[in-house]
Every structure is written in C-alpha cells, then in structure tokens.
Amino acid sequence: MIPEINYFAVLLATLSSMIVGSIWYTPKVFGAYWMRTAGVTPSGDTKDAIGPILLTLVVSFITAWVLAGAAYISMEFYGGGLLVNAVVTAIVLWAGFTAARFITHDAFDRRPAGLTVLNVAHEFVTLVVMALIIGVWPA
Secondary structure, eight states: OOOOOOHHHHHHHHHHHHHHHHHHTSIIIIIHHHHHHHTOOOOSOGGGGHHHHHHHHHHHHHHHHHHHHHHHHHHHHHOSOHHHHHHHHHHHHIIIIIIHHHHHHHHHTTOOHHHHHHHHHHHHHHHHHHHHHHHHSOO
C-alpha cells in the first residue's frame, strides 16, 4: 500500500514547524533559558543561522512527510478519520521515538533535565501542530 499524501498539507506542516520553533525559542518565551542552559552564545551574525535554518527546513519536511504517510496507514488500518489518526500517530511516534531518544541521549550527555523537558515539549507541540494541519487536509 502506498499512502496517499497531500503535499500541500506537508508543506504547510513544514512551515508550521518553523513558526513553532521561532516562537518557542525566542528569548521572551524559552530562548533565553535554552541558550543559558545549553551553553549557546549567539554570534550576532545572522548568516550563521542560515545553515541550521535550511537543515531544519529539510528535516521538518521529512518529518511532516513521514507523519502524513504514517497517519494515512494508521487510518487505513484502524479506520476513522485522518485528523484523529494523525494526532494519535504523532503522539505515539513522539513518545516512542523523539522523547525516548532525547531522554536517553541527554542522560548520557548529562544535560540538565530542564533542557531535556524544554526540547521534548517543543517537539511534542511541533508534531501535534503538524498532525492537526495534515489531518484537516486529507489527500
């Protein structure tokens, strides 16, 4: 079975990831805490952000594309609507892959628990927003 994917929804979900990240990590929200806790010092040169932003854009597209395919497969297997299947799939994939891997790696890297919680929560919000977008625009 080849999943039916709405690539317009995948592109919107990709952009939503960038918007969520821009808000989440702004200094007035969680950015100041993140920089302090992660030991990140901005260079002050906006050119330094171009590479990471482009990489994030590509990775976010892949994430949205995989989520759309997995949500479709879930819908075909379990039945029901795409919206519910997309949200449930996002939460299950977040818990089983994203959160589990972050927690494991951060424990071995001895990162502060607050930083792990911040980043895992960001990924949760990002995936749920992606799922909502993918779920309301079926293929």
